[in-house]
Amino acid sequence: MAKLLQINSSLFGENGNSTTLANEFVQRWKAVNPTGEVTVRDFAKEEVPHLDAARVQALFSPAEGRTAEQQAVLDYSDNIIAEIQAADAIVIGVPLYNFGVPSTLKAYFDHIARAGVTFKYTETGPVGLLNDKPVYVIATRGGVHKGQPSDTQSQFLKNFLGFVGLKDVHIIYAEGLNMGQKDQAFAAAKTEIAQEIAA
Numbered sequence: 362m363a364k365l366l367q368i369n370s371s372l373f374g375e376n377g378n379s380t381t382l383a384n385e386f387v388q389r390w391k392a393v394n395p396t397g398e399v400t401v402r403d404f405a406k407e408e409v410p411h412l413d414a415a416r417v418q419a420l421f422s423p424a425e426g427r428t429a430e431q432q433a434v435l436d437y438s439d440n441i442i443a444e445i446q447a448a449d450a451i452v453i454g455v456p457l458y459n460f461g462v463p464s465t466l467k468a469y470f471d472h473i474a475r476a477g478v479t480f481k482y483t484e485t486g487p488v489g490l491l492n493d494k495p496v497y498v499i500a501t502r503g504g505v506h507k508g509q510p511s512d513t514q515s516q517f518l519k520n521f522l523g524f525v526g527l528k529d530v531h532i533i534y535a536e537g538l539n540m541g542q543k544d545q546a547f548a549a550a551k552t553e554i555a556q557e558i559a560a
């Protein structure tokens with residue numbers, strides 16, 4: 362059975378532009394994978410803990426002597442990594458907030474980057490350990506940034522996902538959403554989503 366992991370990082374939950382377009386992706390994916398299973402992580406609905414010293418120490422803690430609190434930190438990280446590993450494809454709704462990804466998505470990423478689990482260093486450089494699979498990023502922006510110096514978000518996403526082994530990243534943009542271009546941007550993004558699903 363095909364598995365899709367949907368990650369929504371808009372502050373606005375189901376009302377977010379990125380969530381709306383990610384939902385469009387999921388509907389189209391379901392149409393071609395009628396028996397497929399979708400797992401949803403929505404950071405407007407669930408708290409994503411930020412890393413602090415105790416959490417980092419927990420992630421490195423040896424099994425022997427590990428406290429219950431440290432085990433809970435590891436369990437959270439292990440679970441989200443297992444969800445990614447189990448998925449055949451991933452769709453991530455990613456708004457541009459203050460020139461970056463939502464802090465919740467960054468916090469989620471911070472719990473995924475684990476030496477020896479999702480990446481390792483070799484003599485020739487870092488190697489990602491996650492099984493590669495397509496990652497569809499739905500990038501929504503109030504302004505227009507694609508291909509410009511102001512768009513450090515796209516490269517960050519490719520850098521991070523590639524670092525842990527997810528190199529097949531497809532970014533679908535809906536830009537100018539606060540510039541009176543929402544209808545056109547949504548229509549273009551929906552066409553691109555349909556093309557990606559059909560590909």
Ligand SMILES: Cc1cc2nc3c(=O)[nH]c(=O)nc-3n(C[C@H](O)[C@H](O)[C@H](O)COP(=O)(O)O)c2cc1C
Binds near residue numbers: 461
């Ligand atoms: C807190 C906040 C920060 C934002 N920062 C930017 C920005 O730096 N550049 C930009 O083009 N749009 C910015 N926007 C506009 C959003 O990118 C735009 O509204 C987008 O559709 C949000 O996606 P969402 O509805 O899925 O949350 C910002 C919006 C918010 C709420």
